[in-house]
Amino acid sequence: MRDAVSKTPRAHFSIERVIAVTWRVLKQISRDRRTLGMMIMMPAIIMLIFGFALGGEVKNIPILIDNQDTGFSTTLDSISVNLYAGQQIVSFLQYDSRVRVEVGSYSLGVSGVDDGTYSASILIPPNFSQSVFLGSEGQNVSYSFLLYIDGTKPPIETSILVALQSALQGVAGSRSVNLDKQYAFGGTKFSGLDVSVPSVMAFVLTFLVLLISLVIVSRETTSGTLPRLYTTPLSAIERLLGYSIALLLLSLIMVGVILGIGIGVFGVIVRGSLILLFSGAVLYALAHVFLAVFLANFAKNELQAVQMAPLIALPSMALSGMLVPVNSFPDWIQIMAKLVPMYYGNRIFEGIMLRGYGLSELWLEFIIIGVVAFIFLVLAVTTVRDRMAD
């Protein structure tokens, strides 16, 4: 038996056949202009956006400084010395590109941090200059900076602290500085998971809702059922709304899983209302369901549909402030960022979960997402096919 097999004449390995397969695959791709375009455009777009967004360090973080330093005057060897160390700190920070300094009262800064205007409020104590001077004389005078800081974005928190430390280093030398740090939003020191869950939620909702919705809707095109549906009393808008409701229900499951695992398993902090968070997630998912239903009108098959999800989700992720705070982008990218729904999704989820915001702080974001959902719905309705292609 074995002999019989080994004696069977075998076809030789043929490089020509290999090349035939290669040729066919390349030929197919060259006919599929959408895939080809995506192969070139996707890496280009992603590289450009990530490059611009991630290239620089965090910049222009808005902080407020309340300089209560009274200065210090003394006479040294009959030369009068006036030291304004607090003012020097302010100047130092004003030249530091990491932060954008405003001067005002500490309490104003605190409420500014609470509503997101500033990332930190800093109080320079009245005895600062004196302490610096006496310290340089070898005396040990303690002073402490009051620091009210937004801990919801670790890169921002770190940048502020580094900027402040280097200013202190420049003004007061290497003496240890007592920073009386107080975290905003209930004084919580958030864990890495806490601060990442809102962004992860926004990304997952964008990516998965788009992906799954696109696959499900485009399946109608590939199953060949559409032409038959065109002959039934079902109108295009009825069909579209039918899809949307089903997809929204599926999205609810995804939201439930994300929140359930986040809260139930990892004990992620939700400082605001869970109901508002859920509503925000549903509204956000709905916007993407409508976007998917709209995009599916242009996909000829499931593959094309699947390609669309990362094309939208990845640049959105770079622009939304998920990886790098938006205010550290160059101005023109900041403008682009504000055109991305994920930016507002992020703000909603972060606001509710980390900062304990309610509708009074987030109404604008909710309205924007609502308007975006409506626009996508209108686009979907106006482009949906109600008959076979001409």
Place this chain on the structure above:
Amino acid sequence: MHSRSDISLPLRERGSKLVIETLDLVKVYAEGNIRAVDGLNLSIQEGEIYALIGANGSGKTTSINMLSGALFPTSGAIRVLGLEIPRHRRIISPKIGVAPQEYALYGDLTAEQNVWFFAKLYGLSKEAFGRRISELFKILGMEERRKTAVANLSGGMKRRVSIACALIHNPKLIFLDEATVGVDPVLRVFFWEYFRALKANGMTIIITSHVMDEAERADRIGLMRAGKLIEEGTPAEIKRRNSASSIEEVFLKLSGRNVADA
């Protein structure tokens, strides 16, 4: 492009028994500038079994798609059950049933669920659906496969489900596009018997096929070639006129020598 509604058909008197009328129906596909249907004039009576016969690519499916309102014509006029198509296609849609060439079913759903979906689109009540599906599945021999996912059914079974979807709302007119393709000879005979029974109940049936001998079972035949109707009549008429012994022979004669690509 939008001249279709401007052309008025030579209207028959009310109570006319014409179910389908077309006037100079033309479909040019934008892609490739293909003239798929080229001046089709049809008149089909109520209760007729009318077979559109022709080779692949002769314009049968395009014609059916236009008649059923799924595809808009480039020019010409269509009247189905007395109303202009595609303008009034939503009004007509509950009265027509379509079984497309590719089965057009949801593979993940069971046979019954597929029919249920279409029944709901046609507004059938639960009771009406229950009665009708039992009846249909019994006639079509689908009772045992009622709960089987369509993806797991054979081609012949899928065809039956597809026809059940087209018949669930008891339409006055059905379009069966290549309904007997991929169907074994026994089932084919059965299908034709069933079509006869439907006809006896007053249903008009438009069926397409590229199998010529099938056409002999129809009341009337329209032979299509390159988007045009090249012969029409009862099977006997056509054979007599072309002094042929079978429809296939007629077709070969009319197609000239290019049988293969006709």
